[in-house]
Amino acid sequence: MNLNLLGINHRTAPVEVRERMNIPVERLGDAVSDLVHREGIREGLILSTCNRIEVVVSAEDNLEAEPILQQFLAEHHHCELAPFQRFFYRRQQQEVVSHLFRVASSLDSMILGEPQILGQMKQAYTLARQAGGLNGTLNEIVTQAFAVARRVRRETALGSAAVSVSYAAVELAKKIFGSLEGKTIFVIGAGKMSELAAKHLLRSGASAIFVSNRTYDRAVELAQAFHGQAVPFEQLFDTINKADIVISSTGAPHFVVRKEQAEHLLAARKNRPVFFVDIAVPRDIDPAVNELDNAFVYDIDDLEQVVEANKKQREREAVWAEEIVRQEVQRMMKRLASHEVVPTIRALEERLDHIREGELERYRGSLASLSPEQRQAVEALTRGILNKILHGPVTELKSRAGEPGQGSLVQLIHKIFGL
């Protein structure tokens, strides 16, 4: 087993360098094909996203693979790699396994627990496989990396809590309303920020949307984009009681919704809860509204605070995730090591059987006078002796698989039996 990785990511290289080294999806298949056709390279995988470019190979034993990877990149990008050397990192053998498992579980991502990397890796995997670059050890490792990512996702909350302001708003809405199905959004002030928040909420299940703006045309524009209804600004408080979630981002210097208005709103709604997302600066919703029973007001700072708390939560979960990865790497290394004993066992079996056949051949003449049953008995006898002799070494090899003593045992058996 000879694994090598060469790469750059958002931590080691600035975006200009990553741009330079990027391999677009359309060329990925051919690139892998080129890579594995190089002398000594058995398998290859290329991962190229906006935050990382990595080339991984499984090469022939005892081959120094890094120069080949360097040459590959240089040729592919038609440039000298010398000026970029300081941005690259390298991994070998077990570190490659660990790295791939961590990347797949989004432990190496810019935002811990982000879900895109797994999809990107799967795409890279599919393209590499199609190009014939994955058919052995590396294939096994990458497939297992996906399983590890699934396990991390299942057993930790690494990817759960929202780490962007708009997703935090959705998450909070869900904490209040359970499901967003059938819930109504009211947008006050049709701007870019409110549009984004509304989009996320609609995508998460909210069904109806009203838009109100000082300039009616702008409200109509946004309402149409979301298949919602525009409301003239003067009629705002006639319709707003239909809303479960209010997103406000007007440029008004004063409060658009004051405490008394909120009280009326709640009464009209028979105290069904209302969630105010106030992304305006200066604020649109009077903070005193938060004191009312069943009204929840979050301004932009509050949302940032939730995001920070969630990020810390993710960091705590990451500790568990790293432990899972550690366990899985150990299991994988054991599995890979045990593969190494299989050829030895096979070679041993073949060797002994060869001896058996040879002796039987030598005594063919003397055995010719035997009856068919007796000849069969001789066959069985010789095979029986062989199996009993084999039993010891084979059991020992299998039990030592993946253990530190495996290497020396394999060597010993090769030596004793002249394999």
Place this chain on the structure above:
Amino acid sequence: MHDVLLWTALAFYGVGLVLLIPVVVRRRPSLSPASLGALGFGLLAHGGALLAETAKLHRLPIIDVRSALSSYAFLVTLAFFFVYLRYRITSLGLFMLPLVFVLTLIGTFHAERTLDSSSLRSGWLLVHISSTILGYTGFFLTFVAALMYLLQERQLKSKKPRGFYYRLPSLEVCDELYYRSLLFGFPLMTLGMLMGFIAALRTWRGPWGLDPKILASLVTWLIYLVLFSTRVSGGWRGRRAAYVAIFGFATMMVTFLGASLLSGPHGYFPTLRQLP
């Protein structure tokens, strides 16, 4: 037989409860099969214990305090399973099961004085007690829902999500549980009160209306009447209703346990007055 089964139930409840803790602490999405299994076995054993007692005494095990509490604990655990299967609230167990454990533990104490007069076997009385206990089961869920609601609401209002924020269900789910359990519990308690009223009229003479337990039940019933009607008509929900629901549960527990110790003809431990 009964004792053995009850101790078994207690043991399984204990195990189930302990296994629950890592699930909630580690924020797993659902209870481990081990935890659910332990609680399930506990429930079966508990049910078996109650059946055994019914068979031995030839009546429902709800007449003395000890077995009433045991039956109550059984019903609460049963309710837990229904609610968990419907809503998958993992932290629910931490709220409900400690009480179940304590009540079942009390159930293992030996009864000191069991009342057994013919009047206690009347049909009205059995319906009264069963209906009331079922009502109380509903109210326990109302209490738990109100508690979870308050904790979650406080987190959301403070805007600083801490431990609970990540582990409690949404306000909507808490409210739905609250509402449904009220719909279940209140009519049953009302039926129980009515049955008790009728039974009292037929059995007792004298000012039984002033008996502490009966007064306490009336207070409890009135509180839940307020909660029920205001919630159904749609007005009263949220923090304040939750506080009242918690207070209502306190009065309910006082009614269930405390007043029994003081009460005369109604009490499980008759003191000064005599049963007719």
